[in-house]
Amino acid sequence: MVLFVWRLSRRQSMSYQAPYQDMQWLMQQAYQAQQLANFDSLADFDLDLANAIIDEASKFASGVLAPLNVVGDEEGCHFADGNVTTPQGWKDAYAQFRDAGWIGLALPEEYGGQGLPKYIAQPVNEMWLSSNLAFVMFAALAQGGSEILLKFASDEIKARYLSQIVTGEWTVAMALTEPNAGSDLGALSTKALPQEDGTYLIKGQKIYITYGEHDMADNIVHLVLARTPDAPAGSRGISLFAVPKYRVQADGSLGEFNDIRCTGIEHKTGLHGSPTCSISYGDNDACQGELIGELNQGLMAMFVLMNEARLSCGMQGVALGELGFQKALQYAQERVQGAGYDGQRVTIIEHPDVKRMLLSLRAETFGLRALGYQIAAMIDVAEQSDDKDQRRAMHQQIALLTPIFKGFSTEQANIMAGTAVQVFGGMGFVEETGIAQVMRDARIITIYEGTTGIQSKDLVYRKVRADKGAAVQALIASMKASLAAAREIAPLQASASRFDVALEQLEISLSQVLLDEAQSNAGLDALSVPFLMAMGGICCSWQLLQSAVTAYGELANDETYFGNVMALCDYYSSYHLPHAQASLTTVMSGSQGVDAYRF
Amino acid sequence: MVLFVWRLSRRQSMSYQAPYQDMQWLMQQAYQAQQLANFDSLADFDLDLANAIIDEASKFASGVLAPLNVVGDEEGCHFADGNVTTPQGWKDAYAQFRDAGWIGLALPEEYGGQGLPKYIAQPVNEMWLSSNLAFVMFAALAQGGSEILLKFASDEIKARYLSQIVTGEWTVAMALTEPNAGSDLGALSTKALPQEDGTYLIKGQKIYITYGEHDMADNIVHLVLARTPDAPAGSRGISLFAVPKYRVQADGSLGEFNDIRCTGIEHKTGLHGSPTCSISYGDNDACQGELIGELNQGLMAMFVLMNEARLSCGMQGVALGELGFQKALQYAQERVQGAGYDGQRVTIIEHPDVKRMLLSLRAETFGLRALGYQIAAMIDVAEQSDDKDQRRAMHQQIALLTPIFKGFSTEQANIMAGTAVQVFGGMGFVEETGIAQVMRDARIITIYEGTTGIQSKDLVYRKVRADKGAAVQALIASMKASLAAAREIAPLQASASRFDVALEQLEISLSQVLLDEAQSNAGLDALSVPFLMAMGGICCSWQLLQSAVTAYGELANDETYFGNVMALCDYYSSYHLPHAQASLTTVMSGSQGVDAYRF
Incomplete structure (x- = not known):
């Protein structure tokens, strides 16, 4: 039993520490390469501020989120009678995360956000993803959901939902996939029937909805893809609807339950802490939704989110690579096994092949991080530049780099996770050491948001x-x-x-x-x-x-x-x-x- | 709930079928390439017999072992009060496996085996490994343990243990690793104190002992590496001992309990069905062992087993690659998603990139299988040839190919398992579909028996x-x-x-x-x-x-x-x-x- 206790305490102590020097230096490199100092609109957001924010975020990541990553994996989420209970400590951490204002970090100040440029938000995002990917998925949903509403929703809908989302009072869920419509969203069959009051009655089954139901916030705003009765077939007939768990009354307070029922959560290989929900909309024909943007333009709105989400997936690759690297490095620096060329017993980092594995993790993570930070700074240029040609050129580069970063970084993260387990040897196959979780968590990132x-x-x-x-x-x-x-x-x-x-x-x-x-x-x-x-x-x-x-x-x-x-x-x-x-x-x-x- | 039920039934129905045509043809190719027909000693073991045996084994693999692979993963082993209970159905399947004579397939007829050449045993072995790796690990232990006893043990020890092992009445456990002695066995500290009757008192803690304790057989013969008091330091001071769970009396019946206590089983990422035990030998100073071979020559004996085990690991790579391929192929042939170039909805195998993934699995598995079967036929030549030069040349080739096959095949198996999950898309991340198990199970094979x-x-x-x-x-x-x-x-x-x-x-x-x-x-x-x-x-x-x-x-x-x-x-x-x-x-x-x- 001694061994088991030792391992468990090891798992808890092998926590995440933000790679502060890399982050600071690569952020600075991106800032300079993209000449962000040239933009007056970013004058308030210089490198000094960036470093201060990174410092603050790193404390939260290491102190609050990372310890819960183990809890989430071991305990998982619970489902009973349509309700989802998140792992122990999740709810409290959410409240802290929300109250510290992290959710609206890169969202407009107008709605309660902090309006930070992406070049700062990116390393902060990386820390969240490393320290507890399963937990922080709601933050990416809030970010992406807000951007959709900002771009496509009517002023009325914006007023109803945006500040609540940006401040984290309510969370966002994206309801896209159906059992027969995964990568091919054009095949979806959830219905939206127009009502006389201008709203729609939503009816259908969706699966794979991250945080589609949970116990951390008072309301959940589902963004649901569905078809109106006369919509064209395929992907040209899909519209997007805002469908809150509880209807929102004229004064902004929560009204009646909106007939959204969680029917189960997935038993997944990894990301145990994040509930992946199956949801039934309108079992009792009482699920009301509001159209976002134009009819049949739902996929276009979704692509805004999708590009954001794909870049986030790329950072997930960096983040999980970093996490695996840190754990493997710590293990390799502590584990004594075998002898060096002088015959003395050594820690395994002294074995050149172990060093090779660690360097693979280090180099790949470093290169991918540099790329991710450059893309973030490019987005700042694309958003801040007055020069139309520069904006277009930037958008073109970002559009090109998005699938490369998403596809390559997530594939490499899986290889890196395997390498990190390999550094642990037999201990890597034992769950108590925690490195296997990185491998299991990483397995989805090459799949979701587009394989x-x-x-x-x-x-x-x-x-x-x-x-x-x-x-x-x-x-x-x-x-x-x-x-x-x-x-x-x-x-x-x-x-x-x-x-x-x-x-x-x-x-x-x-x-x-x-x-x-x-x-x-x-x-x-x-x-x-x-x-x-x-x-x-x-x-x-x-x-x-x-x-x-x-x-x-x-x-x-x-x-x-x-x-x-x-x-x-x-x-x-x-x-x-x-x-x-x-x-x-x-x-x-x-x-x-x-x-x-x-x- | 309908979806969940569907998935679970899918997991059970997506069972393993032996790749009969590949096996038959590649076995024939190896037989001919190594000119096995030239050996009179193999005259009784021609290709007709080989095909008949493969046919029989494939029924057992698909009918009995494969369905239990899911059970083993989901239920796992149970540990309480020093006892290990294997998953439901395990014990019965063991009895069937034993009674059908599969354990002694490639072991001498003198001890109740069937004396089959390796070129036939290899495809049979592949089927066991594909259909239920966690289950059949005892078979590899019986094979390896028997070969050690055949080569190094005294006639007395052979008489005491061999037929019981070959016929599967008793099982074998290999006790090598200690918390501080993994890859570096020279660091182990378990003690063996010589007694006046010529036996040794064994005392120490071992970990990572596959089937070190279980409920499927009456006795377990532990082969334990330990040090005598005056042994030289490091790997030159290690001896090998036969240490039965119950002592064996002069008439061959089981005597008193031999002070071997299981202290726990590992919580592993994969291979849940095989108990990986921590064992304490001689807590009450009553654990008796007998020396196998010469004093301080324990590692040499272990290398016999190790080479055998490494080749088996290479076949595990083939076997898990094949299993992943079969599941991915079946899924790709059934799952309708997206459209072909003519706009019609298609099963995903019609998408060229999915076909590419399946071809990667197919080609890699085929090439590795061909290599594995050639090595098996080479072992037959090395064992049957009268020509000393030919024997030496064969041994040299086998020695060269062993680390290549072990290292490459197991690494590729991990990549292949990842690819197979990728074919499943989001469904691959959900445990009910069963493909994630292949990935989790595969994770150890690049580590055990030498990283x-x-x-x-x-x-x-x-x-x-x-x-x-x-x-x-x-x-x-x-x-x-x-x-x-x-x-x-x-x-x-x-x-x-x-x-x-x-x-x-x-x-x-x-x-x-x-x-x-x-x-x-x-x-x-x-x-x-x-x-x-x-x-x-x-x-x-x-x-x-x-x-x-x-x-x-x-x-x-x-x-x-x-x-x-x-x-x-x-x-x-x-x-x-x-x-x-x-x-x-x-x-x-x-x-x-x-x-x-x-x-």
């Missing part, structure tokens, strides 16, 4: 072929600028040369992807995931190269830290970049095997 | 550098023979060319690995896993190329099946082989990043 396959098709068709490669070429130009800078620095020659070769390969396979005649649609589809994975690896390698260039200039300030950044760049270009190139080789060699095989 | 890092060091130092590359060169020569044959066949030109380039790269990086001055030990250690992964991918590609050559000659017999084998070869060389080459690129570019980074 890796869907990201890849989005990338190849809508982001690369649709503009004849213009956005990718602009991205490659940025990469070449970093490459040219690296070429000036002697210790970066090896990494730069490797990156150069990879870029050349990318350009060749890009022309293959763009060539209309070269590929059948089916052939291109089957190559789209390798293409995305290649783009992801090259983006990470680029970010590490650019970071190494900057780090070289700062070596005098902190030789260990900035020397390490340069070492990560070398490591990634030697151990990871070749696999991006391998994926490009696949893109070039075509997809005959997929066509030829008959199941 | 991938340990396999890689074994490969690089003991199997490649120790003989100056002789064994690898012999392997490459076999590969070149297959390549030459493929070169003669027009439809295999593309695959052959890709394989040719990869082989060239392998030879270049091999010379790098062999060059004494090129690498520090630390540098080479950090490159050993990439080197193993490259060797694994090249071995798979080789097996697929050789299979495609044979398949081409049989196209007239079954155009679909053999055409598919050729398509798998093409697919693998286009989608997987480039990643093996990427790993070789890493080997060539060195390991500066590992040395340079300071944690």
Whole structure:
């Protein structure tokens, strides 16, 4: 029993600490690269403020959220008689999170938010996701839901819901999926019958609704996709409705129950702490909804949320990679096993292959984090710039990078979680050490908000072929600028040369992807995931190269830290970049095997 | 609730079916490649018998074992007051397994076994591992334990234990690991005090003992590693002891309890059905053991078991890959989602990217299975040949391929399990569909019986550098023979060319690995896993190329099946082989990043 007790206490003590130095430095790098200091509208939100906020958030993440991550996994949610009870401590943590104003961090001050730019919100978001992904999913829902309402809802609906959501009095649930409509939302069949008072009667069954029912807030605003009776078939006939759990009266107070019944929660492999609900709307024909935006334009509204959610998924990859890395590093620094070359027993971090695994986690997380922070700063530019061309160019880059970041980061997070378990050896397979939770939690992020396959098709068709490669070429130009800078620095020659070769390969396979005649649609589809994975690896390698260039200039300030950044760049270009190139080789060699095989 | 019930029934119905055609054909290919018909001693064990046995085993696997795999995962084992209760149905299935004579399948007839050659036992083993890995771990223990006793035990000990083990009356448990002695067994501290009657008093705590305690058999023979009082430190002072749960009396009947107490079972991520026990030996100074083999030679005996176990782990990779593939294929053929190019709704297998994922599973499993069956047939040659040189050459090849097969197959199994979950989309994250179990179960196989890092060091130092590359060169020569044959066949030109380039790269990086001055030990250690992964991918590609050559000659017999084998070869060389080459690129570019980074 002693062993078990030791392990459990280990699991609790191996808590998350925000990677403060990385966050601060990479945030600064993104701030400078995107020249955010140029925008008067961001004058109040400089790096000093950013660092202060990160500091505050890191205390909350480590102190309140991280300890509950274990509780959520072990206890899970409870379902009985239509009610969902969250794990012990969840409700109280929600109240603290809400009262500290974290929910509306990047939402407008007009509705009670703090209006922070994305470049600050991104590292804060990363901390939430690392410390307790299952818990903070409601925060992403509040963010995405608010943005939909801001953009599409009538003033009346905004007035009814927005401040309540931004301040966290009420939560948001997104009701999209049905048993027969998952990735293909066009197949959904939930009905919305127009009523004389202008509202709609909602009727149907939805599944996979995160926080669709829970005990942490007084009301839940469901954003429900449904069809009106005369709607066209498929995805052109879908509308979006606001459907509160309790109806909201004219004075803003809560009225009668709106006939929304939770019929069960999922028994999931991971994310036990977040209730994934099946919900029945309008069993008693008394579920009232209000149209958001235009009729039959529901999917368009949903895409606003979706892009936001996909970028958040990319950060989830970073966050889970970081969590796995921290736990693995701590274990490797404490666990004594085997001997070094001098025959003395050592902690396992002294074994070069264990160090290799830790470096893989470290380098991948660092590169992905750098990319995620750059995208956040790009969003700030896209939102703040007065220059129409700059805004358009930024939107184009963000649109291109979104599926790459989502697809690659989430796939890598799964590999990283496996590597982190491997560092633990047999202890990794025992739940008490907690590392297996990272692996189980990570397993959904390549699936929800659009699978890796869907990201890849989005990338190849809508982001690369649709503009004849213009956005990718602009991205490659940025990469070449970093490459040219690296070429000036002697210790970066090896990494730069490797990156150069990879870029050349990318350009060749890009022309293959763009060539209309070269590929059948089916052939291109089957190559789209390798293409995305290649783009992801090259983006990470680029970010590490650019970071190494900057780090070289700062070596005098902190030789260990900035020397390490340069070492990560070398490591990634030697151990990871070749696999991006391998994926490009696949893109070039075509997809005959997929066509030829008959199941 | 309807949805939940549907899923649970789906989980039960998505059962395992032996891949009969693959097994039969690849077994035949191995039989012919290793010319097993030449051995008179195998005359009774021809392909007709092999097929009949496979047929019989497949019924048992699908009918009895596979349904219990779900039960084992959901119910798990129970521990109370030192007793372990296996999941419902386990005990009865054990009795059936034992009575049908499956345990002694490849063990000597002299002790009640059936004496089958490995080339037949391997596909049978694969079926057990696919249908219920957690359950059949006792069978591998019986096999390995018997081989240790056959090779090292005195006639007296053999007489006492062997027939009981071979017939399954008693089971075997291997007690190696201690809290501070995992990968480094040399650190163990369990004591063995010599007694006047020639026996030893065993005293110590062991962990991670599979089936160390259970309710399926009357007695459990623990093979325990321990130290005698004057033993040298480290791995040279370890001896092996037979320690039965109940002492065995002169007439073979069970005597008094031998002071072996189970103190708990692990709460594991996967393999819930197999009890992983912590055991305390000799709490009351009444735990009697008998020495097996020579004093201080315990690790040598253990290596016999270990090599056997490592090859079994490689087959576990194949088996779990196959299981994931079957479930994913069935789901993809039934699940309607999205539309084809003509706009009609389709089952998801029609989506090229889903087909790509299924082909990855299919090709990898096929290549690994072919490799596993070849190794089994090589063991038969090594055991049956009268030619000393042939025996030595075979032993050398088996020794080389063991860490490659173990390391690569188990790593790929984890990737494959992830891919299989991905095919299921959101349903994959829900436990009721059963695919998540494959992922959870697979997570340990890269760890137990020597982690991938340990396999890689074994490969690089003991199997490649120790003989100056002789064994690898012999392997490459076999590969070149297959390549030459493929070169003669027009439809295999593309695959052959890709394989040719990869082989060239392998030879270049091999010379790098062999060059004494090129690498520090630390540098080479950090490159050993990439080197193993490259060797694994090249071995798979080789097996697929050789299979495609044979398949081409049989196209007239079954155009679909053999055409598919050729398509798998093409697919693998286009989608997987480039990643093996990427790993070789890493080997060539060195390991500066590992040395340079300071944690």
